[in-house]
Amino acid sequence: MAPPKTYGDDLELVATIQALLADPAQRDSPLREPLEQLLGHFQGQRERLERLVRISDGYHHVAREQRLSLVEQYDKQVRRLEKLVRISDRYQNSLRELSLALRDAAMHDSLTGLGNRRYLMERLREENDRTLRLGRGFAVAIMDVDHFKLVNDEHGHEVGDLVLQAIARAVETGLRKYDHCGRWGGEEFLMLLPETPLDQALVIVERIRHAVSTIDRVGEQRVALTASFGLAEHHGEEGFSATISRADQALYAAKAAGRNRVASA
Numbered sequence: 001m002a003p004p005k006t007y008g009d010d011l012e013l014v015a016t017i018q019a020l021l022a023d024p025a026q027r028d029s030p031l032r033e034p035l036e037q038l039l040g041h042f043q044g045q046r047e048r049l050e051r052l053v054r055i056s057d058g059y060h061h062v063a064r065e066q067r068l069s070l071v072e073q074y075d076k077q078v079r080r081l082e083k084l085v086r087i088s089d090r091y092q093n094s095l096r097e098l099s100l101a102l103r104d105a106a107m108h109d110s111l112t113g114l115g116n117r118r119y120l121m122e123r124l125r126e127e128n129d130r131t132l133r134l135g136r137g138f139a140v141a142i143m144d145v146d147h148f149k150l151v152n153d154e155h156g157h158e159v160g161d162l163v164l165q166a167i168a169r170a171v172e173t174g175l176r177k178y179d180h181c182g183r184w185g186g187e188e189f190l191m192l193l194p195e196t197p198l199d200q201a202l203v204i205v206e207r208i209r210h211a212v213s214t215i216d217r218v219g220e221q222r223v224a225l226t227a228s229f230g231l232a233e234h235h236g237e238e239g240f241s242a243t244i245s246r247a248d249q250a251l252y253a254a255k256a257a258g259r260n261r262v263a264s265a
């Protein structure tokens, strides 16, 4: 089988025809006219082919430009996205910090820095769940400053505030590191002693009662302070509200019995 014709073969043929037409010996040849037509046809084809090549080159050029600009656009978008991610990360971090600060503020008493009632309720729920799971009880003590109204009346509200802060420090210092304490309201504080039977809790609460009674000065002001305590041990079979009620009743009993003492229920 003959090999396929190439463009080079065609050029050779064109050169042969041109040589024939240029040959003076062939001037009167009867083939001259068809050869001239063939040459014209070849030249027409060649021009068409060159036009096609130019168009194709142009098309490739445009496609290449478009491809480059697409790559650039893509890179730009990626950089923009990376920037957005960085901004969003920073934004989320500050939101997280803000929400932690808000949570902290919502859980703490601003005067004493201790946990507030909401904080204490969370700890009570946790300890209550632990008791239900593991069967270990906990003790609750409620402390109320004795005749605190007199402190305010005699020394003013500001000194009253300082007294509450000093008492908060005495309570914190007297507790173990795994105990919880907070301001239950006004001049009342609540202590939560995990996994502590009543007799052990009594020793700890007595220590705090004594510490409060030794506060004799806040700032420049001399003061005489005592506090009364109601203590109750929580058992799995009762809700923690019932334990708090019992501690409250014991506190009233301590007040009624003359204050500056611990009563247990």
Ligand SMILES: Nc1nc2c(ncn2[C@@H]2O[C@H](COP(=O)(O)OP(=O)(O)OP(=O)(O)O)[C@@H](O)[C@H]2O)c(=O)[nH]1
Residues within 6 Å of the ligand: 111, 144, 145, 146, 147, 148, 149, 150, 152, 156, 157, 158, 159, 160, 161, 164, 185, 186, 187, 255, 259
């Ligand atoms: N300075 C100050 N006083 C407070 C604060 N919260 C409550 N109090 C005061 O605490 C006093 C509590 O008085 P009472 O409930 O009558 O009790 P008490 O004088 O402590 O007497 P007993 O509890 O019976 O020993 C009130 O005068 C309140 O105004 C506070 O944040 N700062």
